[in-house]
Amino acid sequence: MPRALPVLDVSAPVCCSPLAAGAMDAQAALEVALRLKALADPVRVRLMSLILAAGQQGSCTCDLAPAVGVTEATVSHHLKQLREAGLVEGTREGMNVFYRPLRDNLTALCRIIDPACC
Amino acid sequence: MPRALPVLDVSAPVCCSPLAAGAMDAQAALEVALRLKALADPVRVRLMSLILAAGQQGSCTCDLAPAVGVTEATVSHHLKQLREAGLVEGTREGMNVFYRPLRDNLTALCRIIDPACC
């Protein structure tokens, strides 16, 4: 199990649902599963939702923690996973770290698993 | 943690990505996370891929097990989770149980998390 996520090309538009197109090989399945797992937790779904809603304005850990009802340490742990999956990015601005969504990568994941893609 | 998955209406077309539309409440986030978790495993991704590829013809446990390289018991365990998440259905036909994809439910899940939905 690789510590860092394997490279998944999101610059090229993924289409015709690789999941439904035919038997997916073990390596590709692992890459998809790791990204799905990054989002497969109720707290992370809420965090992603909050971060998507805030958009380019960004959300900091100290605002997100009370919004989802866990400690800042736990939020930081979840944000790390979303970051490693390429779903958000965090940039330090002074004392805060602002998290912003990487919408294209989330969209690419959807394209891969959506059987009605095209 | 409910044993059976909560009801998620897939008959009505979900649109405008509830995930990106605004802060998702804890209950909705749990429902989405449970469904994502059902697919967030490399073996289950491969099973879903095989079942989607086979389509209405159906796939039985005894064919799926060697295809993904685990025992039939393990495949049965994974298929149960895909079934409970509403992603596949299994029907007994004689001595075999044939699994077929429920594409609409998978598509609905994609619509919920895709920020580029509409």
Add this chain to the structure above:
DNA sequence: TGTCAAGTTTGACGAACATCTAATTAGTCG
């Protein structure tokens, strides 16, 4: 009815995970 094949369930075990508290690192401003 007895035997065999396909499938599921049960029980066990090790790995991965979510969460917290406490300690540590970054950055701000007296």
Add this chain to the structure above:
DNA sequence: CGACTAATTAGATGTTCGTCAAACTTGACA
């Protein structure tokens, strides 16, 4: 520098999960 805030990391703990072997169930067929 020293006090304070934001964020992350480290360590600990209880829970969930993936897997297999073994037992059980369901259906076919002699």
